[in-house]
Amino acid sequence: MPDLSPQVKVCGTTSVHDAVLSAQAGADALGFIFAPVSKRLVSPDVAREAGLSVGPAVARVGVFLDQGLNEVLRTAEAARVSAVQLHGSLSETFVRTVADFYPVLRVVRPDELPAAGMRWQDVPGVTLMLDAPQPGGGVPLDWDRLRQTFPPGTWLAGGLGPWNVAEAIRVLRPAGVDAVSHLEARPGVKDLAKVTAFIAAVRASTP
């Protein structure tokens, strides 16, 4: 039987300890936030060490919000990430240029659908992620209202936690899920029990 459960990204990793913890719990991807506004800001050096500590089977995603092209590419290179997640008001050219270097998770808000789905479908190297208007805010989206516009192959974020992720998967069938707020003991520090329960709930889900 193929595994039909979505990929799991644990975002906001700020230490080698938490990277290992999430990888051992079964995360497919770790997010490293390089947006200075974030409470989970991490340096490229720590992200690189954390990435090395989990090995190549776990994707390392550099997360950016409205930052310049030079900053994105230089930081991604310094941190040795394997993919880049782009939040904010960015031109199509900007996103396509980053996608020439890294697989891109392009983050969009609910009000940008269905247009964003049509714009990015079939663009090589770009995958959509639907997130709440406030990234890292822990507020879930209204999945039922999104049923009609949620594009196939899109990732889902926004207020996901161990108790609600199975329902989100059942309703929208995302290709991947991503969370941070509800997996933490405090901002930037993971809670092992929450991370483990979240990944178990995803693996047990039937889309």
Ligand SMILES: O=C(O)c1ccccc1NCC(=O)[C@H](O)[C@H](O)COP(=O)(O)O
């Ligand atoms: O989490 C942050 O602090 C953050 C700040 C600026 C840009 C992006 C940020 N997080 C990106 C993520 O991938 C989060 O996991 C995603 O927004 C979901 O967050 P949450 O609703 O807290 O699970």
